Amino acid sequence: MNSEELILNANDVVAYLQKPASEFTKADIINYIRNNGIRMVNFMYPGGDGKLKTLNFVINSLSYLDTILTCGERVDGSSLFSFISASSSDLYVVPRFRTAFKDPFNEIPTLCMLASFFDKDGKPLESAPERTLAKATQAFREVTNMEFHAMGELEYYVITPDNGQFPAVDQKGYHESAPYAKTTEFRTMCMDYIARAGGQIKYGHSEVGNFSMDGKVYEQGEIEFLPIAAEESADQLMIAKWVIRNLAYKMGLDVTFAPKITTGKAGSGLHIHMRIMKDGKNMMTNGGKLSEQARTMIAGMMDVAPAITAFGNKNPTSYFRLVPHQEAPTNVCWGDCNRSVLVRVPLGWTSNMDMCHEANPLDVAANYDTSLKQTVEMRSPDGSADIYQLIAGLCVACRHGFEMKDALEVTDKTYVNYNIHDAENADRVAALKQLPDSCAASAECLEKYRKVFEEHGVFSPAMIDGIINQLKTFNDSTLRQDIENNNEEIQKLVTQYFHCG
Incomplete structure (x- = not known):
């Protein structure tokens, strides 16, 4: 600096x-x-x-x-x-x-x-959230000789009275501007306060979700951070949620990070981007293409992905978001620039084209190093997540890839370049593992993969037991199927977990 x-x-x-x-x-x-x-x-x-x-x-x-x-x-x-x-x-x-x-x-x-x-x-305290993450990053460093970086996309809904002025188009709020977006000032104030609290913010914008219900407007926003050391990233996300809630209270607004508000509308996720660093260099690309190291870390996530939900999807409403056709994943797979997959490889400025000069011909051509920008994104987590557990779990999963003998084979088998929700791809999708559909199923997945998370002493057995027991208490193994068409019961559930995480 x-x-x-x-x-x-x-x-x-x-x-x-x-x-x-x-x-x-x-x-x-x-x-x-x-x-x-x-x-x-x-x-x-x-x-x-x-x-x-x-x-x-x-x-x-x-x-x-x-x-x-x-x-x-x-x-x-x-x-x-x-x-x-x-x-x-x-x-x-x-x-x-x-x-x-x-x-x-x-x-x-x-x-x-x-x-x-x-x-x-x-x-x-070995089972403390921040201690678990510190142990995860240390084990990653010891196994790979690289550093694990992370960043979050923090999505939330702001609820305001519906005065009928400049109504937004339902579920078309992505990057909308005022006056159709009503909470732009709130979001920019949040960004300023978070930055003053040390948050390294990438940008903020309005998100897809917006709708009216019971005389109120529900408007979705997002604040995305820059990739930094994983422990610092978790700290910043915790402070950011605290800031957003406090500012909403100060301004007389209501805010929720709940994964689902109502049926048929976009839920709020907490997508986590990751990259691996060595001597200040991003190891995610090689010659403009995804590197072998990046594909190896993806393999680890593909192997244990069903158990990641135990850290990143902590209440029953989480599994009402993880359904087809809502830009939320349901299958364990990955792909380039594909928002229907679990792990997405977003655009990473790897073309070596000087787009700034193309857009601004009077500007001097630049040779800007964009190599630090490439990340991969896990799309299943939501606002109910325990942030330290989640990033620690992802760090373990990525390290696990480097300990798998067949990592690159797993990566090849789970790559998709199509929309997995299209009917014509049903047979190909059937061969993929599925994410859990409930907290109870998530607990079973964590039990199945617990040894991976306990290796190197990262997650203590007591902590894994506690997470499993907590998830089982929801007793929701058939809840999604039982009430999926009952809006009244779904709203009761949403109300119960409205201020999660």
Whole structure:
């Protein structure tokens, strides 16, 4: 990060300290607090429900500030995670300085930081969400000698009163502009706040989904991030969801990340893009084509994909989204620029054409390096996901590809270049594995593949057991078939899980 990027950085702490967040120290945090009128500190951390929790501190002395930044604080783990018993529930939470940002909502000047969990012996809590992801990226690095990067496409619906002005065309909201898109200002404000909290945003836009129901307009938006180290990517997605909800509350709007709102309308996904890096170079392409390493990581995802839903599709409404003809996957396959597949290889600027010069003939021709742009995209996850579990699971799956003897054969067998929902392709689709159709089926898939996720000590057996038990409690093995034509029952289900993840 050069000096100009530091000056332009939207994060107030980065801009003030003039150093990248990854280099923040305790002394830096104290310096910022002392010289910027900060009166409170918040520790934030994910609970078992996937939402951020907050512990507030009033700064009453320099010594107390030093104590909480050094030692953290004690919390009740049994109230945060189902796998921790009340008889031995105390945990420590200790802040990660690189996540520091100024709270954009609190009138009292407040500095927020994400925190890590530690057990009674002062060791990282092995089943903590952020610890699981850290172990996944470490194992990936050890096996492949490469770094695992990720980014998310965060989709959501904003609900506003329907005043009848400039109505949008139903299910035609993709990249719509105001005044037909009603929540553009909300989205751009969210993007600004997320950037100020350290989020590396790629862009934002209105999405396909929009419809009117019960006197309200439901409008879908998306904020997409840039690919960065997987642990940082998960942190940013957690903070982004927190920002979007808080800003909606402040503006008197309602927001949901629920995977499904009603039948026949687009659901909201949480697509995750991935790339693998070595010495600062993107290893996803070779000579303008998808590299052998990229196809190997895809093979790993193809092998264990049905189990990924256990991390990325956490409640029964998730499986009402994973149905044909809704741009959501149902089959385990991959393809280029194909939105009907599970893993998509999007356009990656590999043509070496100077499109900028073509569009702007007066501009000097450039030789811009676009090699960092190529990613692959997993399209099954949604807003119910446990973000740390999900990205950790994808990291494990990609590493698994490098441990498979037949990886490239698997990749060849699961590649499709057609629309899998077309009737003429029914026989070819029948040969592909299917994604689970319920939380119960997802639990069975995780049980089947659990050894892959437990290898290298990434997912603890207790954590896998907890996820399986949680999914089984929904008792939804036939729910989709039972109520698929009953809109009233579907709406009850949507209401129940409206504020998931």
